[in-house]
Amino acid sequence: MDYVSLSLFDLSMAALLIFINGGLSIALGLGLERTLFINTARMLIQLSAIGFVLKFIFAQTGPWWTIGWAFIMLAVAGYEILARQSYRLKGMKAYGLGTVTLMFVGFICTGFAIGFLIQPDPWYAPRYVLPILGMILGNTMTGIALGMETLSVSIKQSQAVIEERLSLGAPRFQALKAHIKQALKAGMMPIINSMAASGIVSLPGMMTGQIIAGVDPIDATKYQVMIMFLIAGGTALGTIAGVMGTALLLTDERHRLRVERLKQ
Amino acid sequence: MFEIIDLQNEIFRPVSLSLKKGQSLIIKGASGSGKTRFLRALADLDPSKGNVLLDGVERSMMPAFEWRKKVRFVPASSHWWHERVGLHFDRNKTDLLKWMEALDLPEKLLQWPVEDLSTGEKQRLSFLRAIQDQPKVLLLDEPTSALDGQSIARMELMIESELNRGAIILLVSHSPKQIEKYGAISLTFKSGKARLTSDEKEIS
Numbered sequence: 001m002d003y004v005s006l007s008l009f010d011l012s013m014a015a016l017l018i019f020i021n022g023g024l025s026i027a028l029g030l031g032l033e034r035t036l037f038i039n040t041a042r043m044l045i046q047l048s049a050i051g052f053v054l055k056f057i058f059a060q061t062g063p064w065w066t067i068g069w070a071f072i073m074l075a076v077a078g079y080e081i082l083a084r085q086s087y088r089l090k091g092m093k094a095y096g097l098g099t100v101t102l103m104f105v106g107f108i109c110t111g112f113a114i115g116f117l118i119q120p121d122p123w124y125a126p127r128y129v130l131p132i133l134g135m136i137l138g139n140t141m142t143g144i145a146l147g148m149e150t151l152s153v154s155i156k157q158s159q160a161v162i163e164e165r166l167s168l169g170a171p172r173f174q175a176l177k178a179h180i181k182q183a184l185k186a187g188m189m190p191i192i193n194s195m196a197a198s199g200i201v202s203l204p205g206m207m208t209g210q211i212i213a214g215v216d217p218i219d220a221t222k223y224q225v226m227i228m229f230l231i232a233g234g235t236a237l238g239t240i241a242g243v244m245g246t247a248l249l250l251t252d253e254r255h256r257l258r259v260e261r262l263k264q
Numbered sequence: 265m266f267e268i269i270d271l272q273n274e275i276f277r278p279v280s281l282s283l284k285k286g287q288s289l290i291i292k293g294a295s296g297s298g299k300t301r302f303l304r305a306l307a308d309l310d311p312s313k314g315n316v317l318l319d320g321v322e323r324s325m326m327p328a329f330e331w332r333k334k335v336r337f338v339p340a341s342s343h344w345w346h347e348r349v350g351l352h353f354d355r356n357k358t359d360l361l362k363w364m365e366a367l368d369l370p371e372k373l374l375q376w377p378v379e380d381l382s383t384g385e386k387q388r389l390s391f392l393r394a395i396q397d398q399p400k401v402l403l404l405d406e407p408t409s410a411l412d413g414q415s416i417a418r419m420e421l422m423i424e425s426e427l428n429r430g431a432i433i434l435l436v437s438h439s440p441k442q443i444e445k446y447g448a449i450s451l452t453f454k455s456g457k458a459r460l461t462s463d464e465k466e467i468s
Contacts, residue, residue: 164343167307168394169333178345254308255328 003213054130063124070110070133077102077137081242084145087152087262089249097245101144102137105238109136109230117226135206135227136234139191143235144242147187151246152262154179159259172251180247187239191232198228266335266401266432268306271314275301276456278314281449288423288433288446293453299436300340302453303403306434307337318400336399340406340436341383342390349381350374352393363392367418383410388419401432408439420445 018040025032057065078099088094110133114120120128155162158179165175173180198204203211206227210220252258267282276298283289291299305312308328316323316335323331346352353360353374361371367388373381381389387410394402407423408416420442427433435446443450452459 160339160341161343161345163309164339165345166309166329167332167337167339169329169336169397171327171329252311254311255332256309256311 054126057126057130060126063122066124066126066129069126069130073130073134073137074099074103074106077106077141081141081145081148085149085152087156087264089246089261090263093249097249098141098144098148098242101238101241101245102140104241105140105234106133106137108237109140109234113226113230131206132227132230136230139231140234140238142190143187143239146190147183147239147243148246150186151179151183151243152250154182155250155257156259156262159257162257166255166257172255172257173247175255175257176247176251180243183243183246184239187243188236191235195228195232198224204228265317265319267315267317269315269317271302271305271312271316273301273305273310273312275310276305276453276458279451279458279460281451281460283432283434283449285430285432286427287449288427288435290443290447290450291434291436291453292438292443292447292450297453298456298458299453300405302451302458303337303405303434303436306401306403307332307335309337333397334399335401335403336394337403338391338394338405338407340409342386342393344378344386347377348374349376349378349389352389354396360392360396363395363422366422367392368415384412384415387411388415391419391422395426395431398429399431402426402434404433404435406436406438408437408442 018036022033022036024030025036053069057069078095081098081102082088082095085094089097110129113132114123114129118128118132155176162175162179166172204224204227207220207224210223211217215223250258250261265282265284269280270278271280272278279302281289291302293299301310304310306316308316308323308331318331318334323335344352364371364373369385369388369392373385373389378386387407391404391407404423408419411419416439423433423435423446433446435442437443437446449460449462452461
């Protein structure tokens with residue numbers, strides 16, 4: 001594979017664009033320059049760090065470094081779900097539900113892709129496992145977070161209506177049906193929409209990367225399609241598990257609504 | 265027979281009483297004293313300790329939604345989830361039109377969007393919605409709070425006919441007339457503590 005490697009000089013030239021951006025913010029009084037600077041620095045540090053971490057892991061033999069890093073990714077993605085909730089369940093359940101769902105979905109989908117589809121040698125080859133797991137976790141995380149957020153907010157707002165349905169003899173899942181449906185839709189719409197737009201407006205990131213790295217466009221397409229299927233499947237599974245889990249945790253075995261288990 | 269044995273939660277102290285078929289009980293007390301929370305606990309909408317039995321069967325012996333089909337809580341302000349009023353009712357099963365006439369509600373209201381109903385119409389319709397599957401116990405939280413004189417009289421007739429069919433009714437009310445009519449037994453809440461009186465005599 002051949003591609004043009006970037007020098008530090010190239011990167012600093014590209015960074016000029018950020019300075020222009022910052023200059024505009026100051027000139028127009030947008031007040032964004034501070035956030036812009038901090039987030040640029042974060043991006044720089046995080047990406048450089050990940051570059052070195054991946055370089056190190058790729059150089060290791062044996063699966064443990066790959067597996068270990070996979071768990072770190074999982075823990076961070078689980079926290080990200082939590083951070084996106086306006087209302088959280090009290091206690092460890094808030095973190096537990098999102099993270100366990102992600103683990104279940106991320107490992108099933110990645111395992112499926114690695115074990116049956118790609119079958120790299122060795123099986124744990126980090127350069128396949130980690131990017132694929134990352135893409136699945138990143139997208140599934142968005143679906144789960146949106147689904148859980150939509151459900152908990154709509155339950156909180158519609159508490160009285162739901163309790164009226166319970167009073168009239170509806171089991172908990174029947175009383176919550178409209179809310180669950182709405183939450184599942186919210187979680188799944190982004191990936192469904194992005195499938196429709198991909199390829200026309202922009203090339204998906206992975207495909208772009210492979211093409212620049214010199215991979216044949218048809219081969220790059222095949223990878224991208226596989227990833228899209230994995231992501232769509234993973235997001236659907238994850239959203240269902242996250243939303244149903246939230247519905248269960250916000251009710252109890254006596255079919256009561258337990259909104260007090262949420263805190264802002 | 266509706267038996268309440270040492271029912272309590274963090275809002276109200278233990279309450280025990282029993283009511284026979286067709287009997288009513290008035291619940292009195294200032295707002296915030298625990299009346300509504302007591303009714304909610306009876307319908308098992310809020311967690312509580314103690315026991316409640318209907319015709320000798322403990323509520324824990326059946327799923328909560330079965331219990332609520334028999335022991336029905338009707339809140340002071342009603343909530344609706346379908347767009348049209350009529351969708352909340354099962355018209356084959358009940359004497360709905362007859363009841364609507366008795367409460368002076370024209371049939372055409374069933375076609376209306378819920379948001380076009382007045383507060384009083386909502387309150388009367390929510391009562392009908394609650395009795396359409398003929399629950400054995402009715403827990404009514406101020407069922408006439410949004411009604412004018414004439415509608416109150418019609419609602420009281422309706423409550424009367426529910427008692428005659430054998431329903432047991434627990435009624436939160438501030439109206440002296442209703443207290444006199446249904447309050448042979450009454451439960452007065454004062455900051456979470458309930459006092460039970462029967463014909464003006466304290467019994468516990």
